[in-house]
Amino acid sequence: MIQTKNLSKKFVDNEVLKNISVDIPDQQVVAVIGPSGSGKSTFLRCLNGLEEISGGIVDVNGLIVDAFDAKKIRQKSVRSIRQQTGMVFQQFNLYPHKTALENVIEALLIVKVMKKSDAVSIGEKLLQRVGLIDKKDSYPSKLSGGQQQRVAIARALAMEPAIMLFDEPTSALDPELVGEVLTVIRELAEEGMSMIIVTHEMRFARDVADRILFMADGEIVEDATSEQFFENPRTKRAKKFLEKVIEY
Amino acid sequence: MNIVIENLPFLFKGAYYTLLITIISMFFGLIIGVLTAIARLKGNRLLQGISRVYVSIIRGTPPLVQIVIVYYGLVDYGITLGPLTAACIALSINIGAYVSETFRGAIQAIPSGQTEAALATGMSEQQAVRRIILPQAIRVAIPPLGNTFVGMLKETSLVSVIAVTELLRSAQLLVAQYYVYMPIYLSIGVMYWIMSTGFTFILNKVEKRLSVY
Numbered sequence: 001m002i003q004t005k006n007l008s009k010k011f012v013d014n015e016v017l018k019n020i021s022v023d024i025p026d027q028q029v030v031a032v033i034g035p036s037g038s039g040k041s042t043f044l045r046c047l048n049g050l051e052e053i054s055g056g057i058v059d060v061n062g063l064i065v066d067a068f069d070a071k072k073i074r075q076k077s078v079r080s081i082r083q084q085t086g087m088v089f090q091q092f093n094l095y096p097h098k099t100a101l102e103n104v105i106e107a108l109l110i111v112k113v114m115k116k117s118d119a120v121s122i123g124e125k126l127l128q129r130v131g132l133i134d135k136k137d138s139y140p141s142k143l144s145g146g147q148q149q150r151v152a153i154a155r156a157l158a159m160e161p162a163i164m165l166f167d168e169p170t171s172a173l174d175p176e177l178v179g180e181v182l183t184v185i186r187e188l189a190e191e192g193m194s195m196i197i198v199t200h201e202m203r204f205a206r207d208v209a210d211r212i213l214f215m216a217d218g219e220i221v222e223d224a225t226s227e228q229f230f231e232n233p234r235t236k237r238a239k240k241f242l243e244k245v246i247e248y
Numbered sequence: 249m250n251i252v253i254e255n256l257p258f259l260f261k262g263a264y265y266t267l268l269i270t271i272i273s274m275f276f277g278l279i280i281g282v283l284t285a286i287a288r289l290k291g292n293r294l295l296q297g298i299s300r301v302y303v304s305i306i307r308g309t310p311p312l313v314q315i316v317i318v319y320y321g322l323v324d325y326g327i328t329l330g331p332l333t334a335a336c337i338a339l340s341i342n343i344g345a346y347v348s349e350t351f352r353g354a355i356q357a358i359p360s361g362q363t364e365a366a367l368a369t370g371m372s373e374q375q376a377v378r379r380i381i382l383p384q385a386i387r388v389a390i391p392p393l394g395n396t397f398v399g400m401l402k403e404t405s406l407v408s409v410i411a412v413t414e415l416l417r418s419a420q421l422l423v424a425q426y427y428v429y430m431p432i433y434l435s436i437g438v439m440y441w442i443m444s445t446g447f448t449f450i451l452n453k454v455e456k457r458l459s460v461y
Contacts, residue, residue: 050364083370093365097383097461107369110379139461152365159369 006056016042018218029189031209032198039218040198048085049078086156090168092148094140100151101136126154146177166197206230214238252435262418270401276340281347306345319410335407354389387458394451398444
C-alpha cells in the first residue's frame, strides 16, 4: 500500500509537486497521465526516494519518509522502501558492462547477499518470464530497446517488490517495439502486481489500469477509475488533454 | 657504439630501475587517484577540500621540486629516505593527482541513470559506486590513463637528480667515464621509446579486453 500526505517537491523556487495526497491500495494498477512537465515522473521518483521530498509524507507499506525527519532517518527508510519497490526507467538504464542475466541478479548478490547459484536460478526464471532466456548471456548493447526494457523489468522483479513503478517505460522505444513491453506489463497486472505506471500510451492505460491519476501543474487534477476517466472526464483540463491526445 | 654494447648490461640495469619505479608509482598512484576522485565527488566537504588542495598543489608545482622536497626536504624533519623509496613516494603522489583528475572525468561521464538504477534496487551509494560506476569508469579512463603512464615512464628520468641509478643516470655515468655523448644518449632514447611502446601495447590489450560489451 502506498500513501502520500501533502507530498510536495520544490526545485529551488519551482514547485513541481503541490500537496499531493493519495492512497493506493495493494494490487491496484494505477496509470499516471498528464501533459509533460506536470510532475508525473517526479511524483513517481519521490515514492522511492530518487528525489528528495520537500514536504509531506510518503508511506510505502508502513515505511515512512517524512520531509521533516533528519536526513539519516529518511535515508534509512528510503533504502528499505527501495528494496520493496521495483523501478523501470524510460531509458532502461541497464548496466552495460553486465550481461542480461548479470543485470537481473546483481541486486540479489549485492543487496540480498544470495548464493550465486540461487540467484542465477531466480534470474533465469525471470528472464524466461519476459521471454528472453535465450539472451541471458548477451550484453545490453546487443539487445533491441524492447528487449533491454524487458530485461530491466526482470531486474526490477528480482527483488520481489511489493510494488512496481514504471516511469514512461515505452517512451524511448521504436513504435514496433512498444507492444512486447506492454505485453509483459499487462501480464504482471493480470497476476495481481501492484503498479504505478507513468505513461503516454492512452489505450494501454485504459485497458490495463484500474485507476487513473490525471496530473497537471504538479497537482492531481482528476482521480477516477479508468472507465470513468476516459468515457466521461469530470474536469475541463482532462477533457482538453484527452481531445488533444486522441486526435493524433 | 662498442662502448654502448660493452655496457649494455649496465644500461639494462638502469632500464630495470626505470621500469621498477614506473610500475610501483603507477600502482600506488592508481590507488591514490581513485580514492581522491571518489573523495572529491562523493565525500563530505572536508574530504572534498583536501582532495582539491592536493590536486592543485601537485599540478601546480614541478615534479622535480616535489622529488627534492621528499628526498632532501624531509631530512630536516628527521625523515631520511633511501633514494629509491623517495623516488617512488614522490612519483606516486605526483601521478595520483593526475590519475584522480582522469578518474573524476570518467566517473562523471557515466550517466546518472546508472546510479539511479542501482539505488532503485536497494543498493547503497557505496555499493553502486563499487559495482556499477567504477567498472564503467575504468573503461572510459583507460586511454587517458595510458597517456599519463607513458608520461610517468619518461618522468622517472627526473629522479636521476637524487642519485637513483635509473636509465638516464646510468647513461650519465657512462658519459662521465668515456666522454662519449651521442651513442650513449641515443641508445637510452631508443630504450625509453621501446619501453613506452611496450606500455602502450599492453594498455591497448587491456582496453580491448575491457570492451567486450
